[in-house]
Amino acid sequence: MDIAALRAEQLQRAAEVVRQDDFDVLPPRFIGGADVGFEQEGAVTRAALVILEYPSLKLVEHRVARIATTMPYIPGFLSFREYPALLAAWNTLERKPDLLFVDGHGISHPRRLGVASHFGLMVDVPTIGVAKKRLCGRFAELGAEPGSRQPLIDKGEQIGWVWRSKARCNPLFVATGHRVSLDSALQWVQNCMGGYRLPEPTRWADAVASNRTAFQRWQNAL
DNA sequence: GCGACAG
């Protein structure tokens, strides 16, 4: 792995990211959620993809793919570590989503190519990055009220929104992944909330990926 | 040189 080469690739691909709304279907009929985790001390990469129907936000499909891990975690290069498993899961989907929420940053990245942007470009689907922590950029302190938001600024440009989705919870970092504007990205995330800190697509992907109790209960209820 | 650093 050659970090300098990967950095050059990021700069080249970042120039291809579409930062404006460019949907094939409006409003989206199916919204996806993507999450990646690791097993066996990092040797195995596990990607989960879920599809929810909009606006009911009902889970209609879920897939999990496991592959051998190819790269270590290096801040700023997360997408190269996660996309192989995401692609594997993506190829098993019966229906492709009209819009996809990816766990991680979009253009709110040092070179404007977080995993949401990188993967969105690879499969040419509108994506939104929903991250739980800041990677780069600065923002003014948020109000305590849910709904409070501030632009995330880096090198003089807005690269995302910092948004408090719920009271007494740390804010979310929402940004354009690909083919979705910054304002629309935040709007769609707001449209997919179900009373928790994370939007439903992301939350379900998390649940499926970690096989948590809520998901098991849902599956057994069939 | 010193800190920061998605998952």
Next chain:
DNA sequence: ATCTTGTCGC
């Protein structure tokens, strides 16, 4: 990311 129960607080 992952290892992991109960517990404090709204």
